[in-house]
Amino acid sequence: MDGIDVSDMSQALMESAGNETTKSTEAANVAREKGWVAPEGYDYNKYTSVAPPVQPEGEGDDALPEWAGKAAKYEWKDEFGDVGPQNTELEEMLFRNDYINRTGLKIGNLQNIEVIAESRERPNPVKSFDDAGLHPIVRENIRLCCYELPTPIQAYCIPAVLTGHDLIAIAQTGSGKTAAFLIPVLSQLMGKAKKLAAPRPNVAAGYDPSLDAVRAEPLVLIVAPTRELSTQIFDEARRLCYRSMLRPCVVYGGAPTRDQREELQRGCDILIATPGRLLDFMDKPHILSLRRVKYTIIDEADELLDADWETDFNKIMSGGDINEDADHRYMMFSATFNKECRQLARKFLADDHVRVRIGRPGSTHVNVDQSIVYAEPHLKKQALYDLLLSMPPSRTLIFVNSKSQADFLDDYLFNMGLPSTSIHSDRTQREREDALRAFKTAKCPILVATGVSARGLDIKNVMHVINFDLPSASHGGINEYIHRIGRTARIGNEGLATSFYEEGKNAELAPDLVKILLESKQKIPDFLESYRPADNLVTFDDDTDDEKENEGTTADDDGAWGGIPMGEPDEAPVANPNWDF
Template sequence: RDEQLEAELFGEDNHVHTGINFDKYDSIKVSVKGKDIKPISMFDEANLHPAMKENVRLARYKVPTPVQKHSIPIITDGNDLMACAQTGSGKTAAFLIPILSNLFGKAKKLAAPRPPPGTRRYKAEPLVLILAPTRELATQIFDECRRFTYRSMMRPCVVYGGADVIPQKNELAKGCDVLTATPDILDDGTRQTLMFSATFPKSIRNLARDFLANNYIFLTVGRVGGTTSDITQKIMYVENHKKRDQLVALLLKQPPSRTLVFVETKRGADSLDDFLYSQNFPTTSIHGDRTQQEREDALLSFKNGRCPILIATSVAARGLDIKNVMHVINYDLCEDIDEYVHRIGRTARVGNQGLATTFYNDNNSGIARDLVKILIEFKQGVPDFLQE
């Protein structure tokens, strides 16, 4: 047992407290299409490897969320799975726990041999490949892999573009059993394929079938593409030339808290960052043209509270799970309702409550109908300008 590493992996900085609405998760409708597999109600029912049981305990996971209750036995049974569940509902743990638990105790037999000390060239042969759309999400999943492989023989690694290749190669050369990566061309092998997202547009579901077994299971928790009632959604009519003034007014009005501001373009992120900084707001920004080090520094400043206002483009912030984001502001409203769901889902994680404020004007009329549907479904107020 490594007490220092244990504190690093499972300490308070890496723990997200469940919110007051966590118990409401069990009231969410769940649909399972395909093989009928009994869900678990507690982690003790999942037949987890003893080391995984201990890691789940160290992570302070008390009760599985709905997506975990269904996904863990489905994956343990060896099925392909497409799972759609709302943001902040525990999807990462839903696939990591059963995958890794199944391999604990088998790693010595299945894993590639570790290279002798001092060996420079050695081929990594991972047993598990996890693909994520962004570098930040890949790193976030890798951190979870480190937690759940604690005190096991399995070694996780992460690779992505935009960073120095040599250190990544050196890490792979030490051996890799669980590889988290951004996409590239892959060789097929004997595999179990699992897909998890908060949204699955029909076009993506159709495409995904090319990569899943014919008898794959489709799991939905809530409505496909739905959000969560833990988020209070407010839509404000704001003309483009008044957005900056309205944003400043919002930031001055709210108590100090982590706030994520979404803009449409990289140039817009830089420009708004400069403007807010000139107004003495502690801001930082993140987008695809930043170097990996700049992106990591910006996220660290946001997480540790040095810069509690983060300006981001949609792609850069996709899937990020950051503690205590209390307010999401759609400064530039996106054109796609699924993107809207992903954006506002950065707040109100794991049963906590959050606020999402959206600036809307006539340029956003293309998303109005879908926006009204989301607001009505989750019992949010629909302003008159949208009803018209």
């Protein structure tokens, strides 16, 4: 039998490959003309080498990336007294870094949001940080952070914490929740740190692990659902603990346990953790004890309460109950928080807890310009490419619903000459941290992500969020949409959110999507007009209107107290005259 002639097929394949190369070259040239930087190739050797490569002098960016949890912090010396001296080099890194998000010009829009706060006792909101009765070092660190005025969530949470209340706080994305719990908690502890803190080695004067290691006994436990959010909270804690003896640490999955254990054994006052790694260390009482914990704070609490975490959540929350004093305070923060989650949360909260709502739970703010674009499934990749080239180059976060889709889309954009990278849970922790670092530094200003990045990430100058895939009900639905688009327009900045809508596939999301657009006064596209409610009357089934029962409020009205102007200045907390400074 004669052999089969495949020469024509071979020629066709060669021509096809040649055409693809030409097409990619042309696309890359167009991307350069539009102002996008050239994409960087993936260096596999960086992550597969057995030992870290030696860092060349002056070429730190090319070496194996450092773990986020080992970032420099202020190390206390016993001879410092009550307040540590300035460290100019560390101060420059902590407060004047080019990649720190700054307050935007539209911060006033956050100040105008309706505020509802409910409790038996109603602490008056603070109008300025100077009136809040904060420890002088915390106040100075706030100034270094360039925080000029409290956002609404901060204005209400600071006095609630300073007056000793448990707290549920629900506020829009990008409204300053992290500082809202760190500022009052650290202020309360700074004046008493020497009395309350566990013994620790004098790290700054030299440290020998075999002789000086101690058991970590934190005063504050902060739990966050994602690794990226936990390291972000750690960065904020490093800033606000500057020049104090309070020492923050972070533990999270994916990074070496040994490194994190060594950090804990140097002493830890503020522990930020993801649930899995925290539970691991809780099972090792010679490394970590929660007996001194004064404050337990759950960030993005609905994620932990809603994701089959109830058993582990109960273990984490009860872990601090072994502390020797009856002064343990619990706080829970999120942008979305349904009634079932709040009912579970109240099992741990005191009866006189304060519940603060900034705007409607699950709402977006007007600083995000939302646009919904109809897209055929087979044309979405081309539509994404055209959208990216039609706008000035800027940090762009693209969300998809699956890890495989994140990889495919990253490859597509890279091959089209665009500087992209991707992040999802199948990536190693070192790859995830490196991808975020490349995104922050604009080496790769396009980041393709799954929902792992939707929670709490605060990255400077994210101008555009694109929902390549709108979240389905199984991927969090409208709550996930809120968290995703909240990655732009942070703390008073403006941003754009574009979502690709597929007929049929996204129909279940359409009614809630239209309500969100109407609530934030956005344009409703023609293909969603059929979902517009009658008389444009927007109502949300968010379980918040019937909460007076079991809330413990004693108000004659609806329990609401609204607006920053409420309360007289002389009713604000006063600075403690016994502060050690």
